Amino acid sequence: MVADQLADEEWDRLFHALSDTTRRDIVLQVMRQGQSISTLARRYDMSFAAVQKHVAVLERAGLVHKERRGREQHVHGAPVVLHKAARLLDSYELIWRHRAQAIDALLAEEET
Amino acid sequence: MVADQLADEEWDRLFHALSDTTRRDIVLQVMRQGQSISTLARRYDMSFAAVQKHVAVLERAGLVHKERRGREQHVHGAPVVLHKAARLLDSYELIWRHRAQAIDALLAEEET
């Protein structure tokens, strides 16, 4: 559990990668089905190079993987990192609930 | 469930707010216990104004709330948005698992 934590810069890259609507949509697309970069690029109203950059950002964040298939580059999802991010946010939320629980306990004790 | 979805720009702001180590730490701190901006600022090796900006980013993302307490500004956590973010990431992961399930089903059918 502790071992699958990421370094600060890795979390930075991960959340930064998710902070763009186009990139989140790319993640959705390749989670549903792996696609080539050019196939992806056709979906968006921007240049091929721009989409290529978005994929590179996602790859550096560990959210997708690329794999050569002849002259194409097949992009597919990597759900592991996604899972880690969700669990980190859960842990933040949990801290809140622990604290709320502690306050409740304190109030209950004061009433005795 | 559909009603508590956010707009694209809101998700952008949310994940962007989380994409900085200092800001994630501020979230942790104020989830544990609400604090004034100056108290927070003492924890980090940067100017008061910088911390103030970070808090502003978190506030625009809906991750924290500010509340005047005399001359101080009390910052406390807002776990609702955190929860939404975690569930969005879960839904992305779920798409992957649905797809994996469909592939398994397809393979099982081919074997008959």
Place this chain on the structure above:
DNA sequence: CTGATCTGCAACCACAAGGTTGTACGTTAG
């Protein structure tokens, strides 16, 4: 009142982000 403290905001700066176009290279189709 006076002075210290907490905050808000504007101006400024260096650098990274997100987009463009252009060029080059490997691969497949005919």
Place this chain on the structure above:
DNA sequence: CTAACGTACAACCTTGTGGTTGCAGATCAG
């Protein structure tokens, strides 16, 4: 072989981000 396609990468521009300093306005202590 040649042409078309998919990709990679560099140069460039504009905008935004993260930091600074400095100043002004509230508020509390004495």
